[in-house]
Amino acid sequence: MEGSEGQNFRVRKLEMSDKSKGFIQLLQQLTVCDSVSDKEFADRFGEISSLGDDHVICVVEDDRSGKIVATGSVFIEKKFIRNCGKVGHIEDIVVDADARGMQLGKKIISFLTDHARSVGCYKVILDCSNENRAFYEKCGFKQKEIQMVKYFT
Template identity: 45%
Template sequence: MSPNSAFSAKLISPDVQARLPKGYVVRPLALDDFHKGYLDTLSHLTTVGTLTEAQYAERFRYLQAHNTTYFPIVIEHVAKRHIVAAGTIFVERKFVHANGLVGHIEDIVSHREARGLHLGQSIIEQLKHIGAQTGCYKVILDCSEKNVPFYEKCGFTRKEVEMAWYIDEAPRAKL
């Protein structure tokens, strides 16, 4: 594994890569993606906040140190050196299903300038591939009602109900 990579590139599917438009590459998140607009792309999904390069590097190193749990991926427009899509799967270790593993897909986003290229579907397919390669017995995600048709096209089925409890923006304990 490269010291610049969040996890081993061996988990990247050649089939997913082959389906991308010319000039785009799917790969693990890299340390230098801070300078390639990774946080800007995430801001097309939700609030990111103002992170310094040092704060980004600290979180990156944490994910990298736990590279059997966290698998953040990006799609880069190579010529522009710009991150245009991203997503993460993290693997939860359970006692149920004989110490089974569950993949949780999070933070799926395509940059506004790359919409219509079906990069979101490529991100999902790559994350499902990682889930299968790491031994997960299922891969799950939460989404808004308006995104249900997209995820159904990606092979997911509606199941259960999502619930959330948000904690105030007041100072929070950090691990």
């Protein structure tokens, strides 16, 4: 994929080497994400990888800089309802502040929704802030109901 400034971007699944390409720093632009040691990263990467298609993290790498400039994840919930259906849950979408406006967020959402569809999900859902609502509507999502949360501190 070519960006508007001639940059080449690749959308792909997360790899072990992505920690050194700024993956954790990118997540820090989204929310609280303390430093993660190489061992912690390797352990969590192995844990997620062992889930196969049930938990996929995708990234966009800028081939020119070698940096990860966007990411998102989808995990698959297996249900009894809807004939033992599956639902994709999209989480942790972030595009680097310096790479916004290049349609990378749409590429991430497309990658994740295509994955959910390919593994048989009947729907894909996500939570977002009011500020991001218009973006997700452009990606084909619509508001339904409300979100509730309870944090364990």
